[in-house]
Amino acid sequence: MDRETEKTRKRYNRASRVYDLMDRMVKPELRAKVLSQAQGMVLEVGVGTGKNLPYYTDDCIGVTGIDLSPGMLSKAKARAQEAKALVKLYEMDAQNMEFPDDSFDTVVATCVFCSVSDPIKGLREIRRVCKPNGKIILLEHVRSDNPILGKIMDILDPLTVRFIGPHINRRTVANVKAAGLGIRRVEDQRSKILKLIVAKP
Known part of the structure; x- marks a missing residue:
């Protein structure tokens, strides 16, 4: 694990006790809309405290959730009991997944790639583990296209990373393309600054 990833792990372990209070950007109705698109064998990258788990539908055969932080995963275990699908949770780095190629029908991440130290590497891993005819669903906050707001986000980014954890100025749509994923819609x-990105491997 590289130094930056280890720092991220420690930040989210500390934040795990209060993370649900901080995570207000994604409303329940938006979670339901996003996760209703998942089907088959699902991988959720950055499962966090498991707030998405109750929203997976009967179209999902099973959900595998991974997270860098054991503190987050300890919170997710309780929510796993509320899920309609069978849930398995693993401590794992999104940049170095331990799954074989072409393992999942759907890969989901919500507000994750703001925190992965090498987002393109992580996105390439998603591409690798998703079946060729599968679906990749990302809900991510990104750098604003507004020149003034974008510059402000750039200036504030080092502070948000240091004290909260996520980068607020990631260009995730561009990163998805750079990782070789085929974007179906944004x-x-x-x-x-909050975008739903649906892509294919």
Whole structure:
């Protein structure tokens, strides 16, 4: 594990006790909308405290959740009991997954790639473990296209990383393309800094 990833792990372990209070960006109705698109064998990258788990539908055969932080996973275990699908949880780095190629029908991540130290490497791992005819669903906050707001986000980014954990100025749509994923659609969610990205491997 590289130094930056280890720092991220420690930050989220510390934050795991209060993370649900901080995680207000994704409303329940948006979670339901996003996760209703998952089907088959599902991988959730960055499962966190498991807030998505109760929203998976009967179309999902099983859900495998991974997270870098054991503190987050300890919270996710309780929510796993509320899920309709069978849930398995593993401590794992999104940049170095231990799954074989072409393992999952759907790969999901919500507000994760703001925290992965090498997001393109992590996205390439998603591409590797997703079946060729599978689906990749990402809900991510990104750097604003507004020149002034984007510059402010750049200035504030080192502080947010140090004290909270995530980068606020990631260009995730561009990173998805750079990782070789085929974008099917991008939808702005309420604001242009929160985007739903649906892609294929």
